[in-house]
Amino acid sequence: MAAERIYREVQDYYGKELKKTEDLKANACLTSAKPVPKHIREAMQCVHEEVSAKYYGCGLVIPDCLEDCWILDLGCGSGRDCYMLSKLVGENGHVTGVDMTEAQVELAKKHIDYHMNKFGYQKPNINFICGYMEKLGEAGLRDDSYDLVISNCVVNLSPDKCAVLREAYRILKNGGEMYFSDVYASQDLPETIRKHRVLWGECLGGALCWKDLYRIAEQVGFYPPRLVAASQITLANKELENLVGDCKFVSATFRLFKIPRECSAGCTEVIYKGGIPGHERELEFDINYSFKQGEVVDVDDETAAILQNSRFSRMFLIHPISQKLLTPEGYCSRKLKEKIKDPFKLVEQLKAKDPAQSSSGCCGSKGCC
Numbered sequence: 001m002a003a004e005r006i007y008r009e010v011q012d013y014y015g016k017e018l019k020k021t022e023d024l025k026a027n028a029c030l031t032s033a034k035p036v037p038k039h040i041r042e043a044m045q046c047v048h049e050e051v052s053a054k055y056y057g058c059g060l061v062i063p064d065c066l067e068d069c070w071i072l073d074l075g076c077g078s079g080r081d082c083y084m085l086s087k088l089v090g091e092n093g094h095v096t097g098v099d100m101t102e103a104q105v106e107l108a109k110k111h112i113d114y115h116m117n118k119f120g121y122q123k124p125n126i127n128f129i130c131g132y133m134e135k136l137g138e139a140g141l142r143d144d145s146y147d148l149v150i151s152n153c154v155v156n157l158s159p160d161k162c163a164v165l166r167e168a169y170r171i172l173k174n175g176g177e178m179y180f181s182d183v184y185a186s187q188d189l190p191e192t193i194r195k196h197r198v199l200w201g202e203c204l205g206g207a208l209c210w211k212d213l214y215r216i217a218e219q220v221g222f223y224p225p226r227l228v229a230a231s232q233i234t235l236a237n238k239e240l241e242n243l244v245g246d247c248k249f250v251s252a253t254f255r256l257f258k259i260p261r262e263c264s265a266g267c268t269e270v271i272y273k274g275g276i277p278g279h280e281r282e283l284e285f286d287i288n289y290s291f292k293q294g295e296v297v298d299v300d301d302e303t304a305a306i307l308q309n310s311r312f313s314r315m316f317l318i319h320p321i322s323q324k325l326l327t328p329e330g331y332c333s334r335k336l337k338e339k340i341k342d343p344f345k346l347v348e349q350l351k352a353k354d355p356a357q358s359s360s361g362c363c364g365s366k367g368c369c
C-alpha cells in the first residue's frame with residue numbers, strides 16, 4: 001500500500017472507527033505473565049478513565065530506572081502510557097507524546113491539567129504533538145535530546161519501519177534506549193495479509209518478521225535488540241483467522257540501546273547495587289539477564305557496554321573479569337549462557353512451563369498492561 005494511503009486509513013481507524021479498547025477485532029493485547037509491579041499499578045490507576053478507555057497498546061512499556069528521564073512516546077494515542085510515565089519520571093523528568101491522529105492527540109491534551117493536579121506538579125512535565133514518527137524533525141524534535149523512546153503497538157503500522165528506528169536513534173542521547181512493544185510475525189507476510197485494511201489497522205498486516213527487527217536495528221546503529229517479554233497473539237475472530245492461515249503472531253517487548261561502538265567493554269563482572277524503585281532486590285533486565293542485589297554476575301561484552309554507558313551505570317559496580325579467568329586470547333573462560341533472541345521460541349518455552357500464561361488476553365480500560 002502506498003504510504004499516504006496507509007496513513008489515511010490508520011488515522012481513520014484510530015480517529016473515527018475505534019471508540020474504545022473493546023472495539024479491537026483482533027486480540028493483540030498482551031497480558032503480562034508476571035505480576036505488574038506495585039509502582040506501575042499505582043501509576044496506571046491514576047490515569048483518567050477517558051484516556052484509558054482508548055488504550056490500544058499490546059504490551060507494558062514502562063522500563064526501569066526512570067527518575068528525571070526525558071521520554072518520547074511514538075504513537076502515543078490517547079496518552080495512557082505517557083501519563084503513567086509522567087508520574088514515574090517525577091516533576092524534573094519530561095514526557096512527549098507524538099501521534100499522527102488528531103482526535104487522539106486532542107483527547108490526550110484535554111487531560112493534562114487533571115493529571116498534573118493529581119501528581120501535585122507545579123508545572124506540566126508533559127506535552128503532546130500531532131506528527132509522524134518517521135519525521136520527528138518536522139515535529140521539532142532535536143538530535144540527542146531524549147533518554148528513552150517508548151512505543152506501544154505502533155511501529156507495525158508504519159509503512160517505513162527503517163525511518164522510524166532511524167529517527168528514534170537520532171533523537172536519543174548516547175546511552176539512550178528505545179523500549180517498545182510491538183507485534184511480530186513468524187515469517188514474511190504475503191500481500192493478501194499486508195494489503196488487508198482491517199488486518200493492517202489491527203496491527204497484524206504491517207508486522208515485521210521478528211528477524212527483520214535485528215537486521216534493521218543493526219543497520220540503524222543500535223546494539224542488538226534485547227528481548228524482554230513475548231506473548232502469543234490469538235485471534236478471537238474467525239474471519240481474520242482464516243485470512244492469516246499459517247502465519248503466527250506474537251506481541252513482544254524489546255530494548256534497543258544507542259551505545260557508541262568504541263565503548264566495547266569486554267567480558268565483565270557486574271554487581272547490582274539495588275535501589276531502583278520497584279526493583280529494589282532484583283532487576284530483570286531482559287529475558288536473558290537478571291541481577292540480584294549484591295550478586296556477582298558475569299556478562300558478555302555487549303551487556304557490559306550497555307550497563308557501563310547507559311543510565312544504569314550508577315546502579316552497578318562493574319569490573320573487568322579477573323585475569324585468571326581469561327583465555328590467552330582474552331576471552332572469558334567461564335561459559336556464558338546462550339541468549340534467547342526469538343520471541344516465538346520464548347513463547348514456546350513459557351507454554352511448556354505454564355500453558356495458561358503464554359497467550360494474550362485483552363486488557364480492559366483499567367487492565368493488566
Ligand SMILES: C[S@@+](CC[C@H](N)C(=O)[O-])C[C@H]1O[C@@H](n2cnc3c(N)ncnc32)[C@H](O)[C@@H]1O
Nearest residue numbers: 055056057075076077099100101132133152157
Ligand atoms: C495501536 S494504537 C496504539 C496507541 C497507544 N500507543 C496506546 O498504547 O494506546 C496506534 C497509534 O499509532 C498512531 N500512529 C500510527 N502510525 C503513526 C505514524 N506513522 N506516526 C505517528 N503516529 C502513528 C495511530 O494514530 C494510533 O494512535
